[in-house]
Amino acid sequence: MTVESDSPQGKALRPRARIMRTLGEELISSEVVAVIELVKNSYDAEAGYVSIRFDGKLEVGEGSVSIEDDGHGMSLTVVEGSWMEPATNNKKVQRSSHILKRRFLGEKGVGRFAAARLATDLELTTRALESDKEVYAYFDWSQFDNEDAYLDQILILAEERVPQEFVRGRTRPFDAPGPHGDLRRDGSHGTLLKMNGLKRAWGDKEVYSLKKSLSRLISPFDGEKGFKIFIQLPGDYAEQPRELEPPEVLKYPHYTLSGRVDKHGDFEFRAELHASSIVEAFTGKLVNSDVKDRGVVEFVDGKGGRPLVCGPFSFNILVWDRDQLDNIDQKLGTGIHDIRRDLDSIAGVSIFRDGFRVLPYGEAENDWLKLDIRRVQNPTMRLSNNQITGYVKIGADENPLLKDQSNREGLDNNSAYSELQEIIRLALSKLESLRFRDKKSAGADDASRKSDGALLAVPDTAKLRQLISTGADSAETLHLFDETTKAWENQVGRIREVLSRYHSLATLGQLVDKVVHDGRQPLSTIQTQSSLLIESLSKALKKLDGSSECGKYLEGIHARLLRVKDAAGLIDLVLKRIEPLGGRKKGRPTKVYINEIIKNAFSHFQADIESLGINVTLPAADDLIQVDAHELQEVLINLIANSVYWLSNVPKGQRAILVQCTRPAPRELDIIFADSGPGVSKGNKSAIFEPYFSTKPDGVGLGLVIAGEMIRDYYNGSLELLNSGPLPGAVFRIKLRKRV
Incomplete structure (x- = not known):
């Protein structure tokens, strides 16, 4: 692009001709998109149909593609003005068509230059509604490849002539929508774009992609019923173009x-x-x-x-x-x-x-x-x-x-x-x-569903044992044996499915261990060195005049080091919080305070709790129990994560979590975990402990499963969803009966 003198006050921009090639070939990402852009132009022109026809050999430099419609057409003035004007704003000034009131699809005024993406030249024939003349224009896109030419030096041949393509009474070769007011659909108006000398070869893959895209261009559910798309390819046995429709x-x-x-x-x-x-x-x-x-x-x-x-x-x-x-x-x-x-x-x-x-x-x-x-x-x-x-x-x-x-x-x-x-x-x-x-309901009659639903539950063999011991009929015994075997196979299948996910979690745990281990040494160095520097600077500042330039400079460094030390402290806190989630081997239960375990679990979510304004009530008493603190913390983290997620769905001021601990009997512990969220719907209550079930849009559905299995396997306990509790949302009870 260059500038030319336009007036004593300034210069006018003068684009090179190759800008049209840029618009046509670089803004339109593919040949399929180019065809679709031209089909959109037909839609905007209030056409009842558009027909895409390929002729000749579909190789580079050969063949042609024609796009014809029965829209309102264009006059010579429109062709020379709006149609040939790049980035015209006509469709922004008026956003819908005159007669059918279709919302215009093209607004940037570059869709028509998709023709430059498809072929080396373009023959445009169009006849406006109620016009007695037809307009013919010829575009040689190779002119725009001239690096020395300016856009205003390119000449487009356009003329009016006696109608040859669009003649009133012409029979349409296929079924198209009927007339609509002044749009008579009698062949006397429309536009034909014939693009010759293909710039890309059209093989089976490209044709299939085009047909698939065009068949879905209009919504099959409630799309524009007054607009049909037809296509015809070389070698088609059908004489008439075929309408593109979605599959049955x-x-x-x-x-x-x-x-x-x-x-x-x-x-x-x-x-x-x-x-x-x-x-x-x-x-x-x-x-x-x-x-x-x-x-x-x-x-x-x-x-x-x-x-x-x-x-x-x-x-x-x-x-x-x-x-x-x-x-x-x-x-x-x-x-x-x-x-x-x-x-x-x-x-x-x-x-x-x-x-x-x-x-x-x-x-x-x-x-x-x-x-x-x-x-x-x-x-x-x-x-x-x-x-x-x-x-x-x-x-x-x-x-x-x-x-x-x-x-x-x-x-x-x-x-x-x-x-x-x-x-x-x-x-x-x-x-x-x-x-x-x-x-799940449909499979309720499977033998695998006859257990208590626990992932590690053992299928019942009592009836089989009884039949064998009493010497019952062999056919009956064999039938029961088959049922029991099937129950075992289904149970093993469930276990394998969940174990595949547990393996991923185990790998994640190992990564956590490595991050904690590898992160502690450089973090310790940062903390130690920053502390020593702060101490040294404090001594130096006492000897210097704080108002001196050097003193002010050292005070700035001192303040920055304090921020570094504080940041290192935050990283150390994060490492301490994620360390229990690592893949280390669990230890023996130790005597710990349950309220401290609960506090530590909630500390992982402190930022979310503060930003959401959640009112958290935790046990205050130092209740001494004997558990593996890390195991129990994992269970609590799953419950807290769910509550924090769902509490964002209720108004501020109504967001609360309550945790209570009681001892119903010696060596037993009940933990009530309640929130004020939307709760669990009646239909989902029986499914929330199933592997992979989740009502979160991106939930994995393993959190409650893992928590329940840990409580059941390690503590002979249970994780239950209660019907009611101290808060109106979800209420869970963790019951520990062993190792407490």
């Missing part, structure tokens, strides 16, 4: 999740389990937590937190169990392999703005909700990206902060986008909890 598998989901969130954060979610005829509705209020990094929370009552900024939106999500697709095969008869392929093609949650899809959300490789990471952490309960398809419906006017990045590939990664992610995951967690409980 969408009609047969196993689970459905829908919902809406208004501008105030009030939400309504609805989860449906079709095979079980279970429908559950959820309502409440969402706010952004007043705790740093806590994000969106479901507020139970009153006012609190910060209002959402993502704006109102709705969503609809379909879910499948991919190992149970026989019902779909019953309907379609295409085979499980093809059904899974169709599910792969539509996998993911798309975002639709004003009825049109925002790329790349919903692409199989674009797991924008990070569902696969959640599933790795909790494979039993969480859904993966390839199990779901759906849409999130937003609007440009209603959701101004959910705006495009400049390359048209996704939304700006701002606070509104983060809120949207968190809310969809929160809604999914409600369906996941319901699905988990239903699967």
